[in-house]
Amino acid sequence: MINLVAHYSLPTPATTNWFVQTAETYFEVEDTNAGEIVLHTTRGFGMGKFTNLDNLDVTVINYDKFITSIQDEQFKSGRQRCDILLNSNDNRYFVLGEIKNRTIINKNSRKSVRKGAKEQLLASLQTILSVPEIVTYINPKIIKRCCYFNKQSASPVILSVITAFNRLPNFYPDGFKMSKPGIEALGFDFYEYTGEQTMTLTN
Amino acid sequence: MKESIHIKNLGPIKDILIEDIKLITVLIGESGSGKSTLMKAIALFRWIYKMHNIRSYLKRSKVSKSPFRFRMDTYFKNCGFDQYLKYSPEIIYTVEFPNNKYTIKFANNKLTGTSDKDLVHLADLQYSKLSFISETRNVIPLWADKGASLSGGYLGFYFHEVYNDFVLASESLKELDVSYLDLKLSVKKVQSEKKYVIQGKTNKYEIDFKNSSSGTQNAIPVSLIAEHFSNHFDFEDAFNRTLLKFLSQTDNITDFKPVKNLGDIQKKLYIHIEEPELSLYPDAQCELISDLISKCFVKNTNEIELIFSTHSPYIINHLNLLIKANDSNKLIDGAKIAFENLAVYQIEDGKVENLIVQNQRIVNTNPLSDTINRIYDQYAQMK
Numbered sequence: 037m038i039n040l041v042a043h044y045s046l047p048t049p050a051t052t053n054w055f056v057q058t059a060e061t062y063f064e065v066e067d068t069n070a071g072e073i074v075l076h077t078t079r080g081f082g083m084g085k086f087t088n089l090d091n092l093d094v095t096v097i098n099y100d101k102f103i104t105s106i107q108d109e110q111f112k113s114g115r116q117r118c119d120i121l122l123n124s125n126d127n128r129y130f131v132l133g134e135i136k137n138r139t140i141i142n143k144n145s146r147k148s149v150r151k152g153a154k155e156q157l158l159a160s161l162q163t164i165l166s167v168p169e170i171v172t173y174i175n176p177k178i179i180k181r182c183c184y185f186n187k188q189s190a191s192p193v194i195l196s197v198i199t200a201f202n203r204l205p206n207f208y209p210d211g212f213k214m215s216k217p218g219i220e221a222l223g224f225d226f227y228e229y230t231g232e233q234t235m236t237l238t239n
Numbered sequence: 240m241k242e243s244i245h246i247k248n249l250g251p252i253k254d255i256l257i258e259d260i261k262l263i264t265v266l267i268g269e270s271g272s273g274k275s276t277l278m279k280a281i282a283l284f285r286w287i288y289k290m291h292n293i294r295s296y297l298k299r300s301k302v303s304k305s306p307f308r309f310r311m312d313t314y315f316k317n318c319g320f321d322q323y324l325k326y327s328p329e330i331i332y333t334v335e336f337p338n339n340k341y342t343i344k345f346a347n348n349k350l351t352g353t354s355d356k357d358l359v360h361l362a363d364l365q366y367s368k369l370s371f372i373s374e375t376r377n378v379i380p381l382w383a384d385k386g387a388s389l390s391g392g393y394l395g396f397y398f399h400e401v402y403n404d405f406v407l408a409s410e411s412l413k414e415l416d417v418s419y420l421d422l423k424l425s426v427k428k429v430q431s432e433k434k435y436v437i438q439g440k441t442n443k444y445e446i447d448f449k450n451s452s453s454g455t456q457n458a459i460p461v462s463l464i465a466e467h468f469s470n471h472f473d474f475e476d477a478f479n480r481t482l483l484k485f486l487s488q489t490d491n492i493t494d495f496k497p498v499k500n501l502g503d504i505q506k507k508l509y510i511h512i513e514e515p516e517l518s519l520y521p522d523a524q525c526e527l528i529s530d531l532i533s534k535c536f537v538k539n540t541n542e543i544e545l546i547f548s549t550h551s552p553y554i555i556n557h558l559n560l561l562i563k564a565n566d567s568n569k570l571i572d573g574a575k576i577a578f579e580n581l582a583v584y585q586i587e588d589g590k591v592e593n594l595i596v597q598n599q600r601i602v603n604t605n606p607l608s609d610t611i612n613r614i615y616d617q618y619a620q621m622k
Contacts, residue, residue: 149613150606151587186605189612190619198615201552201608204559204601212605213598230605 039169084185116159253589268586274548284332295359306485317396373397408467419526469539529572552607
């Protein structure tokens with residue numbers, strides 16, 4: 037991230053609290069209303085779900101918070117950013133993640149949340165891949181993904197409509213690989229995780 | 240044969256490329272997103288390619304004078320595309336065979352790829368029939384009833400296209416069982432005029448088609464035309480009529496030496512449907528789709544390609560059931576879909592997204608679940 041700051045000739049971010057690390061076998065990533073990234077090992081508290089049975093050392097960067105904390109309004113103006121970057125401290129994984137926070141609803145927009153998520157992921161990818169040092173770092177990674185973690189809503193218990201409309205992911209726990217030519221052109225795959233669908237990290 | 244289309248700057252469409260139009264193509268998207276524009280553009284270029292095949296057949300059969308000219312301004316007007324011309328639309332339609340490729344292009348207000356040097360090779364010649372079942376089909380019952388008194392009336396190109404196909408279909412089919420609505424359509428002759436009657440199967444009743452429910456009025460043309468084209472369409476008769484029409488316009492008819500018989504020419508039927516689910520209850524929507532798929536791809540004798548647009552989350556989810564049925568070697572209401580033959584596209588901001596999941600044999604239905612999620616997100620936020 038320091039390379040990103042240097043590449044764009046930006047001032048040093050005000051925050052130093054912009055990443056968390058884990059090697060837990062299961063963790064969930066929560067994007068709190070305050071814009072913090074919190075990791076949970078208990079099911080049901082986070083939006084992005086990961087199994088990590090090989091206990092890979094993983095760093096989760098709060099990319100949104102990092103960019104937001106940079107004191108350069110011109111750089112930030114109109115610059116879309118995804119929520120997290122996830123990096124395994126080996127040559128396996130580099131993941132950009134957009135976590136849908138259901139508690140924030142943009143009432144002014146009827147546009148698909150999925151679409152906004154994909155745009156943020158692509159824009160973030162373009163920003164970081166403009167930094168030669170980051171490209172050099174990412175290139176050897178075996179699995180490069182942009183992921184949209186789409187938390188399911190809940191309806192009143194007496195109604196089954198939400199669970200009925202969202203049953204499909206229950207049959208396929210590993211997430212959906214979707215075509216997204218703009219992301220694929222940059223050497224990344226696009227995955228969508230809904231409800232209990234979980235990204236599996238292995239060595 | 241592989242068919243592709245690339246469209247730029249055509250009304251709501253900014254840049255859409257479909258590299259391989261599958262046997263079954265389904266389009267979803269918000270109102271005004273460009274679903275109908277895309278479907279009409281595909282239908283138009285399929286029709287131009289059909290006419291290019293007819294011209295190629297006649298030319299190769301020694302009819303030197305071209306029997307018709309392509310008039311893009313008229314076609315664009317029929318499609319409602321004329322107001323898009325100022326934005327410099329570009330459409331490239333390609334049909335590819337193992338040894339040859341045919342490209343028809345509209346750009347800079349000019350059509351290319353249909354001249355004598357572009358003639359379709361003998362081995363690739365194809366005779367096709369197109370049907371476009373527009374959302375205006377709900378006027379059919381009234382028009383059929385009042386048609387005689389409305390002669391000379393014009394309700395737009397696409398209405399008359401679907402009306403003509405409906406009439407053609409009802410020539411060959413005097414009865415149609417519509418089990419998903421528990422009724423039957425009968426075509427009766429009353430004093431030399433056709434009368435369309437709906438009969439209830441469980442609840443015995445009989446009413447005129449024009450007095451039936453809006454769901455019935457929308458669904459029956461879909462099922463009738465699909466049944467006609469999939470099992471009763473007479474290619475030979477249609478081909479002969481086409482030849483006769485164009486040969487009668489040429490002076491040197493004696494020069495005509497048919498280069499190939501119809502039996503040796505590839506035949507294809509294309510059906511395009513705007514929102515098959517119109518006015519139907521969710522269960523009936525799914526059963527209509529099963530009926531349509533069964534007619535076109537299970538019980539069919541003619542080779543069919545189908546495109547339809549929809550706003551229905553039920554239909555998109557039902558497609559997954561039909562894929563699973565095929566994979567399990569079963570039928571759902573007589574229908575199944577081979578995963579490889581299906582494409583589902585979401586049209587948004589003038590572009591398409593392929594909703595086929597690449598690591599599973601399913602369609603991603605999440606985009607059509609967003610609304611219900613959003614409703615209960617807002618519900619949960621209220622104290």
